Every structure is written in structure tokens, then in C-alpha cells.
Amino acid sequence: xxxxxxKSPVAWLSALVIxxxxxxxxxxxxxxxxPYDAVSRDHVLAGPMPGHLLGTDHQGQDLWARLLxxxxxxxxxxxxxxxxxxxxGITLGLLAGYRGGWWDIGLMRITDAMFAxxxxxxxxxLVGILRPASAFASFLTVFVALALVNWPGMARLVRxxxxxxxxKEYVEAARAVGVPSGRIILRHLLPNMASPIxxxxxxxxxxxxxxxxxxxxxxxxxxxxxxxxxxxxADALPYLRSAPALLFYPSAALAALVLAFNFLGDAVRxxxxxxxxx
Amino acid sequence: xxxxxxxxxxxxxxxxxxIGNRLLLAIPTLLGVSVVAFFLGFLAPGSPIxxxxxQHGDPSVRRRLEHEYGLDLPPLEQYRRFVVHAVRGDLxxxxxxxxxxxxxxxGEQFPTTALLATLSIITAVGFGxxxxxxxxxxxxxxIDRVVMGGVLLLVSTPPFxxxxxLMLAFALKLGWLPDSGWEGPSYWVLPAxxxxxxxxxxxxxxxxxxxxxxxxxxxxxxxxAKGLSRGQVIRRHALKNAFLPVLTAIGSSFGYLLTGxxxxxxxxxxxxxxxxxxxxxLARDYPVIQGVALLVAALFVVVNLxxxxxxxxxxxxxxxxxxx
Numbered sequence: 001x002x003x004x005x006x007k008s009p010v011a012w013l014s015a016l017v018i019x020x021x022x023x024x025x026x027x028x029x030x031x032x033x034x035p036y037d038a039v040s041r042d043h044v045l046a047g048p049m050p051g052h053l054l055g056t057d058h059q060g061q062d063l064w065a066r067l068l069x070x071x072x073x074x075x076x077x078x079x080x081x082x083x084x085x086x087x088x089g090i091t092l093g094l095l096a097g098y099r100g101g102w103w104d105i106g107l108m109r110i111t112d113a114m115f116a117x118x119x120x121x122x123x124x125x126l127v128g129i130l131r132p133a134s135a136f137a138s139f140l141t142v143f144v145a146l147a148l149v150n151w152p153g154m155a156r157l158v159r160x161x162x163x164x165x166x167x168k169e170y171v172e173a174a175r176a177v178g179v180p181s182g183r184i185i186l187r188h189l190l191p192n193m194a195s196p197i198x199x200x201x202x203x204x205x206x207x208x209x210x211x212x213x214x215x216x217x218x219x220x221x222x223x224x225x226x227x228x229x230x231x232x233x234a235d236a237l238p239y240l241r242s243a244p245a246l247l248f249y250p251s252a253a254l255a256a257l258v259l260a261f262n263f264l265g266d267a268v269r270x271x272x273x274x275x276x277x278x
Numbered sequence: 279x280x281x282x283x284x285x286x287x288x289x290x291x292x293x294x295x296x297i298g299n300r301l302l303l304a305i306p307t308l309l310g311v312s313v314v315a316f317f318l319g320f321l322a323p324g325s326p327i328x329x330x331x332x333q334h335g336d337p338s339v340r341r342r343l344e345h346e347y348g349l350d351l352p353p354l355e356q357y358r359r360f361v362v363h364a365v366r367g368d369l370x371x372x373x374x375x376x377x378x379x380x381x382x383x384x385g386e387q388f389p390t391t392a393l394l395a396t397l398s399i400i401t402a403v404g405f406g407x408x409x410x411x412x413x414x415x416x417x418x419x420x421i422d423r424v425v426m427g428g429v430l431l432l433v434s435t436p437p438f439x440x441x442x443x444l445m446l447a448f449a450l451k452l453g454w455l456p457d458s459g460w461e462g463p464s465y466w467v468l469p470a471x472x473x474x475x476x477x478x479x480x481x482x483x484x485x486x487x488x489x490x491x492x493x494x495x496x497x498x499x500x501x502x503a504k505g506l507s508r509g510q511v512i513r514r515h516a517l518k519n520a521f522l523p524v525l526t527a528i529g530s531s532f533g534y535l536l537t538g539x540x541x542x543x544x545x546x547x548x549x550x551x552x553x554x555x556x557x558x559x560l561a562r563d564y565p566v567i568q569g570v571a572l573l574v575a576a577l578f579v580v581v582n583l584x585x586x587x588x589x590x591x592x593x594x595x596x597x598x599x600x601x602x
Contacts, residue, residue: 262434
């Protein structure tokens with residue numbers, strides 16, 4: 001399985017994009033050259049020049065610095081939200097699939113209800129109404145809103161996997177010799193559903209990154225002065241004709257990151273698909 | 279959707295009771311949405327009255343406003359009134375504009391959004407389905423890879439990236455199309471394209487895999503063995519069967535269209551529900567937000583119902599009702 005993945009140039013390229021963006025985000029204070037909110041009055045809407053690698057925006061803020069710090073927002077939200085919602089989704093999915101009964105009925109009703117409403121719209125309403133004042137609170141609200149609307153998909157996936165796996169002979173055998181449930185789940189169920197979870201999680205990160213950018217674009221996500229790619233795109237719109245570069249950089253960064261996660265997810269899925277094996 | 283079951287036994291089509299059942303089941307969904315939409319407002323910091331009052335500090339004015347909007351009642355009573363009024367089609371008054379009932383506002387703006395959504399669906403189907411079929415018929419060849427690469431590119435490009443790029447190219451540089459507004463068919467092209475991009479990509483992907491599935495079925499081999507040409511087999515047997523799963527995707531893409539319209543209407547300055555909702559959310563105009571939430575949930579229920587009924591009409595194996 002991993003052989004196919006290792007031989008896929010697309011997977012390598014995607015991983016490269018993700019890793020280099022993660023490095024940029026991690027080392028932003030050293031790579032940026034400017035603080036993300038430093039304003040240079042003399043250089044407003046400037047093109048690339050010494051001291052400003054990519055030029056400056058309408059407030060005279062360094063674009064390169066804002067792109068790097070924006071990567072911090074996108075990646076940290078994508079990964080942390082994914083971890084939170086995977087924990088919620090896996091726990092509830094296992095409970096529903098393994099215990100069954102009320103756990104199962106309850107979970108299915110709740111996820112049904114959540115699927116009946118467009119998820120990002122719910123996040124928009126939640127964040128829009130709570131509308132936190134401080135930058136820290138805006139991070140927290142975005143985390144919670146996105147994790148809250150995204151877990152049902154993972155829960156359904158894990159429930160389905162659990163239902164299929166619990167009937168397998170080796171699980172039955174383990175139960176017959178008296179292995180406790182917790183150990184069966186950890187030793188037999190989870191490792192065998194790791195791959196579909198991994199594929200779903202990779203593609204989910206792409207969706208979470210997009211959702212955060214959408215919230216920030218609409219003005220209710222991450223609050224300025226902290227940069228977010230979505231917000232940078234919104235700020236660039238009035239200068240579309242005079243300074244299209246303001247639009248291009250954050251758009252390209254966002255599209256590249258999301259594309260990389262999507263390609264990676266697809267490559268992992270292909271490498272797991274027995275029908276595609278040669 | 280769990281309500282449609284494929285039965286081995288023939289049951290006469292009983293469409294009307296089925297639709298009735300589904301509409302009954304929609305009531306708890308709508309109630310749930312109304313509870314969430316209504317009580318979210320109570321989580322918000324500050325009182326909505328502060329928005330209405332503006333600079334006034336007069337307590338008597340405050341009391342009068344609270345009374346006018348029923349905000350002096352206990353929360354549960356407020357909710358009861360909200361539901362009772364909503365059932366009668368009265369969604370209350372906007373905070374930002376006191377003379378304007380929310381239902382009237384929605385009535386004025388909904389046709390625009392509906393037109394945009396319909397145009398986008400038609401565009402998405404028109405591009406997505408043929409692209410998926412072509413990719414499937416040329417599996418693993420160059421054209422397939424190009425289509426599938428394009429699919430991932432479009433799925434990864436959010437509307438607020440695609441819209442400014444198209445605007446820059448076709449409106450500002452080439453001058454072929456107007457850049458914003460909503461005054462006639464030429465204004466519809468860019469927003470509909472932007473909104474159609476993601477659903478088109480998802481439909482192409484689904485159509486491709488569905489087509490590949492169908493082409494591997496026995497009845498296709500049988501049809502080929504009978505001596506039908508490849509083109510005939512594809513047209514008569516494969517396309518119709520492969521289209522079924524895509525029908526569901528068309529239904530679920532409505533959810534994306536509604537959210538996407540928030541962004542697209544804001545960028546292109548289109549006076550629809552999405553544009554209004556973004557303004558209301560930024561202004562914390564709860565009655566409008568609640569009204570839009572209910573409308574969206576109701577639309578979702580109806581669209582899913584229509585898709586399920588169509589699905590059963592296209593696929594003779596599916597019967598309505600409790601056939602097991």
C-alpha cells in the first residue's frame with residue numbers, strides 16, 4: 001500500500017507543499033522580516049522592493065510577513081480542528097457502533113439533524129452571533145464552531161466501520177476468550193479502520209481550511225490585526241484593478257494548500273484501493 | 279433518505295402518502311432548527327436592544343422597544359410566539375429596519391437567489407456530467423487525467439478566489455462582461471459560473487466513478503454481446519443508470535449553493551438572500567438571521583424530498599412506503 005504512495009509524484013509534491021508551508025508558519029517570526037501588523041506609512045500598495053519581498057498592502061503592511069502568519073492561522077486551525085473533531089467523531093462513532101442501542105439511535109438522530117442543515121451556514125451563524133471581541137476569543141470561536149459542525153461525518157464513518165468490523169471472526173474470537181471491550185476496541189477495531197479515517201481526515205483538513213477562510217473573508221472569522229488569507233482576499237477586492245497582486249498571493253497560497261491536502265487525500269485513497277492495484 | 283427501500287415485491291406507487299409522511303417528518307427538523315436559531319441569540323453578548331437604541335439612553339424608550347419586540351417576555355414565551363408567528367408566515371421585524379417585516383424582505387430577495395441557484399445548477403450539470411462521462415470513457419488516458427486534475431483544482435478553489443480572478447479577467451481586463459450588479463442576463467454569467475464550479479467538479483467526479491461502475495456490470499456485457507455498438511450501449515444502458523447517484527449529488531449541492539451565494543452575492547453586489555444575510559449577521563440583526571435559517575432548512579427539506587421522489591421515478595426498483 002505504502003509502495004504505491006511512495007511512487008506517486010503527486011503525493012510527494014503535495015507533501016512538499018504542506019511541509020514547506022508548515023515550516024513557513026512555524027518559523028514565521030524569523031522568516032518574515034517584519035511583524036505581521038507593522039505599518040509602513042511611506043510604502044502603501046508598493047510593489048516588490050528591498051525590505052518588502054512581495055510589496056505592501058493598502059495599509060502599508062508587508063505582504064510576505066502577512067502570508068507567513070496567515071499560514072499559521074490556516075494550518076493551526078485546519079489541524080487542531082481536525083484533531084478535536086476526529087476525537088469527538090471517533091469516540092461517538094465507536095460507542096454507537098459497538099454498544100449500539102440508545103447510543104446508536106441518539107447519534108444517528110443528531111447526525112441526521114446536522115446533515116439537514118448546510119454545515120458552514122451553521123458555523124457562519126454561530127460565529128456571527130457570538131462575534132467575539134478579542135483576537136484570542138475569535139480564534140476560540142472559530143475552532144469551536146468548525147469542530148462542532150464537522151464531527152458528524154467522521155462519527156458516521158467510524159460507526160459504519162465498527163459495525164462491519166465487530167462481526168469479523170477475529171473480533172468474535174477475542175470476545176469469546178473474554179478480552180475486555182476497551183482492549184478489543186484499541187487492539188482490533190481502531191488499527192483496522194485507521195486507513196479510511198486517515199483518508200477522511202486529510203480531505204477534511206482541506207475543508208476546514210476553506211471554511212476558516214470563508215468565515216474570515218466574510219469578516220466574522222479571525223479578527224484583524226492578525227492576518228488570515230481569507231481576510232486578506234476580502235481586503236484586496238477594492239484594489240482589484242490597481243493592485244491585483246494583493247489578491248494573487250493569498251489566493252494562490254490558499255488554493256495551493258487546499259489542493260495539496262485534496263491531492264494527498266486522493267493519493268492515499270488510491271493507494272488503499274485494492275481495485276487500482278496492478 | 280432511509281425511507282426509500284428497494285423491495286423485491288411489487289408495491290403500487292403510493293407517492294402522495296409518501297410525500298405526506300416526509301413532510302410530517304420535516305416538522306421535528308424544522309422545530310430543531312428553530313430552537314437552535316432562536317436560542318443562539320441568547321448566547322450573544324449584550325442585548326439586541328442596545329443595537330436598536332443606538333445612542334439613546336432613555337429607559338422609557340428602551341422599555342417601549344423591548345415591549346414592541348416582545349423581549350420583555352420570558353425566553354420560552356418568546357420562543358412560543360416566534361414559532362406560532364412563523365407558522366402563520368410572520369417572521370417578525372428586522373432590528374435594523376423597524377418598518378420592514380422579515381418575511382416581506384425574504385419574499386423580495388428570494389427570487390434573485392433562486393434564479394442564481396437555478397442557473398448555477400444548470401451550468402454545473404451541463405459541464406459536470408459530460409466531463410465525467412468523457413473521463414470515464416477514456417479512463418486513465420490523458421483526457422481523464424486532465425479532467426480529474428481540473429476537478430481537484432476547482433474543488434480546492436473557493437468562490438471568493440475564483441470570483442475576483444474571473445472578474446479581473448473578463449470584466450476589468452477584457453471588458454466582455456459587467457463586473458458587478460444584477461441588471462440582466464450578461465450580469466448573470468460570472469456569478470453563475472463561480473457558483474457552479476464546485477458542484478460541477480463534484481458531479482464530474484461522481485459521474486465518472488458511477489459510469490465506471492456501470493460499465494463493469496453484467497448487463498452491459500450482455501448488451502455488447504447482443505451485438506449493440508459501443509455508442510448504443512452507452513446511450514441506451516449505461517448513461518441512465520450511471521446518472522442515478524448523481525441525482526442525489528444535485529440535491530445535496532443545493533446546500534453548497536446557498537452558502538456559496540453568501541460569498542458570491544457579496545462579491546458581485548447581487549441583491550439576494552445571501553447578501554442580505556451577511557449584512558444581517560454583521561449587524562447582529564437576529565430576526566433576519568432566524569428567518570433565513572428557517573427558510574434554508576425548509577428549502578433543504580423540500581429539495582431532498584424532490585430528489586428522492588425523482589430518484590424513485592427514474593429507478594423502477596425503488597418503491598415508496600414501508601416495503602421491505
